[in-house]
Amino acid sequence: MPSEYSSWCANARKFCAIISKNLKIAVYEGVSQTVLEKKNPHVIQLLKKLLENTTMKIFNLVKEIIVVDRMTLMQAVNSAKTFAITYRGNVKYAPFEPSDIFIYQGVIKRPASSALIPPKPLKLSELFGIHYKVVEDDDRILIKAAGAWQDLLPINTPNAEYDDTTGDGIAEFSHKELENIGWHATEFNITYRELSEVLEKEAEGILFCIEYEGDNYQFSGLGYLQNIEEAYQILYKYSKERIEKLIESDKDFAKENLTEDEEEAAKFFKVL
Numbered sequence: 001m002p003s004e005y006s007s008w009c010a011n012a013r014k015f016c017a018i019i020s021k022n023l024k025i026a027v028y029e030g031v032s033q034t035v036l037e038k039k040n041p042h043v044i045q046l047l048k049k050l051l052e053n054t055t056m057k058i059f060n061l062v063k064e065i066i067v068v069d070r071m072t073l074m075q076a077v078n079s080a081k082t083f084a085i086t087y088r089g090n091v092k093y094a095p096f097e098p099s100d101i102f103i104y105q106g107v108i109k110r111p112a113s114s115a116l117i118p119p120k121p122l123k124l125s126e127l128f129g130i131h132y133k134v135v136e137d138d139d140r141i142l143i144k145a146a147g148a149w150q151d152l153l154p155i156n157t158p159n160a161e162y163d164d165t166t167g168d169g170i171a172e173f174s175h176k177e178l179e180n181i182g183w184h185a186t187e188f189n190i191t192y193r194e195l196s197e198v199l200e201k202e203a204e205g206i207l208f209c210i211e212y213e214g215d216n217y218q219f220s221g222l223g224y225l226q227n228i229e230e231a232y233q234i235l236y237k238y239s240k241e242r243i244e245k246l247i248e249s250d251k252d253f254a255k256e257n258l259t260e261d262e263e264e265a266a267k268f269f270k271v272l
Contacts, residue, residue: 055200056199056200056201056203056205056206056207057205057206057207058206058207058209058211059207059208060210061103061146061149061209061210062210062212064144065142066085066087066088066142066143066145067141067142068089068140068143069089069091069139069141070136070138070141071139072091073091075091076091076108077108077127079093080107081093081107082094082106083106083107084102084104084105084155085103085105086101086102086103087101087206087208101159101208103143103145104132104145104148105155108127108128124136129148131147131148131151132147132148133147149210149220153222156208156222157222160222160224161173161175161178161223161224161228161231162174162222163222164219164220165221165222169191169192170191170192170196171192172192173192173195177232178228178231178232180268181195181235182235184239184264184265184268184269185239185242185265187259187262187264188239190239190242195238196223198238199223199225199235200223203226203227203231203234205223205224205226206223206224206226207222207223207224208221209222236269239269243266243271244271255272
């Protein structure tokens, strides 16, 4: 490789790292390497665009197809052990990691055999049940899991940062640090819904959901955050700025009209 090109790649990687550090964004190695291997005048612009896209990734089970390795899945199915399939298509056995998000968890039970009636071989689609759509494609298994959403909630909700699966909306954050922000922010009519939308726009994480579009629109989702400290900084900054503006421009929240609870919240955000 020419020394000039090597130098260019080294400088570009440094530039990429600087942007990443400043914006607190993790750069996927595969993406950065692929881009940097192609020397072109638009590479820096592309890197900036990639790095600035920090919204939570939406994983809509209605649209997504989970791809699982056939051999790995068959081993789990035949193991008689509790196993799970993550939304990335990885097969895991209990005990599971809190960070995992599953599209299936359980034990595959085959029909009991009989001496008089030999067992009938069942397809994977029959073993997983009516809520899953399973297609066998050579060495891959393709799974659609939107129909199993209700079964997935008790599995995935305990590890979610917030729960947006009921008509009541979001009621709390699971981490104490974020819940402290939510609790105090509500004194100034900043809702958990508003805060969660900020996270979805600015924080790294996964919005694991089902979303049906059209006339009969339906949404149900669970929010997972990759970096709680980053999320805390984002929400704290947002809430502080919102409260500062309210105190300055809304007479109901003028300093002299604040209630004891509102004053306590303002002090929490270091506005007073």
